[in-house]
Amino acid sequence: MSMLGTENVAGTDPLASMRERFTIPEGVTYFDGNSLGLMPRSVGPKVTEVVQKQWAQGLIRSWNDAHWRDLATRTGEKVVRLIGAGPGQVVACDSTSVNLFKVLVSAVRLRPGRTRIVTDIDSFPTDLYIINEVAKTHGLIVDAVPAASIPQALDVDVAAVVLTHVDYRTAHIHDMQAYTRACQAAGALMIWDLSHTAGAVPCELDACEVDFAIGCGYKYLNGGPGAPAYLYVAKRHIEQCEQPLTGWFGHRAPFDFDLEYAPAPGIERFFCGTHPVLGLSVLHNALDAFEGVNLQALRAKSTALTRHFMEAAQHRLAAHGFVIASPMDDAQRGSHVSLRHKAGYEIMQALQKRQIIGDFRLPDFMRFGFAPLYNNVDEVEHLVSALEEIMVNREWLVISGEERKAFT
């Protein structure tokens, strides 16, 4: 079964050669591209150019000469295809949390008089923290409910719904069109967090008439540790948006040094401070790894990898106490798979000792990201065999005496 799967996928994988676009550490099998993507090979020379040439030699002149000025806009334009957005609606800037703050406050201001924000209780915590803070400042109430209950929570009091497209633990895909329609039917604005989506799971922001979206630059987009994030605002809203972080780079004419803030007419009004040129340059370059990649093929590869792992887990790992926490239905599953196990932390550490890297999310989620640009079925097989051996040999028991790491 699994060998047949291997041949099928490998034999017909149109993305097999994409792996060569990345630096893969010798001996490492990496399933954490959903947390920090591999480094695209092109990044090395680019960083050297930006630092040694644009900065060290060009200095301040590079804002014009090396086009740093519109780098954040150009980076956004490289993201649009991956998330089904037309031009002029996406920029790269700040962090995902800061961007959620900006779009959520904008949304709330577009719906004055409404008193509630609805979200998924299982959202990545930073989203919940920001939502609660925005609600507190604006005198609103937060309804954090299971995602499936969101439609029932909607009424004319709801200003905005914040929902993550691919759940960070289970990889469950929330139906973008259905939730967006339900939200908008109540007159509320829909904000999607695409952090575990973009670069692995195609989506259609424009076709679904989404209002706002945010997402992370360092996961499947491979922008490097703490890369700038991005945000999307539907064209129909941009001119009405008053985002709350009114820094000079969001001004219509930053170098006029007007005393009064006047937002840029376009999506650039969502900028705040000076662009983080180094991080943006890396993200901009890293996005070239998607050049020529057909998004249907990307999704097919991702699905094949996760399905292969889940089938193997069912047949070969269930006996060792692993419980599959991700949807069996391909259509409902993103690009990672979580297994739950009471010794999950220790098992992940045992894997790491074998240079097989995934991550762990409390309370007991062992999370494996399958990045369709570089992971392959041979690696999945290697992972499953290693898990079997670790359980049979009780390797994880050795770990349980060690101190837990701060960053998991």
Add this chain to the structure above:
Amino acid sequence: MSMLGTENVAGTDPLASMRERFTIPEGVTYFDGNSLGLMPRSVGPKVTEVVQKQWAQGLIRSWNDAHWRDLATRTGEKVVRLIGAGPGQVVACDSTSVNLFKVLVSAVRLRPGRTRIVTDIDSFPTDLYIINEVAKTHGLIVDAVPAASIPQALDVDVAAVVLTHVDYRTAHIHDMQAYTRACQAAGALMIWDLSHTAGAVPCELDACEVDFAIGCGYKYLNGGPGAPAYLYVAKRHIEQCEQPLTGWFGHRAPFDFDLEYAPAPGIERFFCGTHPVLGLSVLHNALDAFEGVNLQALRAKSTALTRHFMEAAQHRLAAHGFVIASPMDDAQRGSHVSLRHKAGYEIMQALQKRQIIGDFRLPDFMRFGFAPLYNNVDEVEHLVSALEEIMVNREWLVISGEERKAFT
């Protein structure tokens, strides 16, 4: 006069060798370290290490193994000496504008019931924009007055005063102790913007009992284009502060994934999203350029350079219509000097054609930054001679037909 000055400064300059810590482009004379500092030589190898080793090879493990986890805290600890702060009060994160938003909202929340924010009408515009936005959201009034009038504007209704230590155009130094005392005498909280201070003009945040400060990482700190900024919060306030950008990195235990936000006990509560590792690594490394540098010597060098330029300007440039816009009194002047001239933009462009780089600020400020770590008196002489020649030969007239650049 000027030759004597040259010898005096050069002969006794204990910082002369610091220039070797930087990459200086062949043929370029750079007076824009107050806008984008030169690249310290150590940055090149460091960036390669961070990208090729920590990211590409270490991958997600580097959060622990390469100490990315506390990089923002460690970077802050390298800034403290430059601004007279004890440990545990400074972190590097986000942009200056975002950091002003965080500390200003924190300050306003510490002074409930007070209705006004007072600031300098000549602040760098991004500060004014953020102040106005915070005021709008919190139902407060902004009094933007000339800095000298701030003491008269203070009363029991004032929640916070925001003031830039070194004016971005004139380089006028506002007396940190005097303004802070006046502000606090009214029961308000004092926030200083140190963007044009740190790295060139020593200051004493702790000794002056300042409440909050923010500053830029890419000017005299040489952190590279769009480097992370920093913020300071006096220890006595930290535990009471509720900053509004409550992202997961400011949480007490980010990897516990609590549903409720609980701020870190220390200055780390001012973090929001995931640390921008690349930018932080560069800033952290760049700050080594200050290692072993005596801050009194730094200030003496800075003052000698600006004085030399101003005296030369008085004697050799006044006849060409230049007006000195910076204080003649050394004690009141930061590390840059502005000349005003009706053809200021064109003259700066003519200088740039000679590879002499300063910058231009509307309406007519020609701004020259003298970075005491790498500029020297020979360069100042070169600048003055070039300005004389440009005026005598009317070189600037050629420029006036060209299109203005977007980034000045």
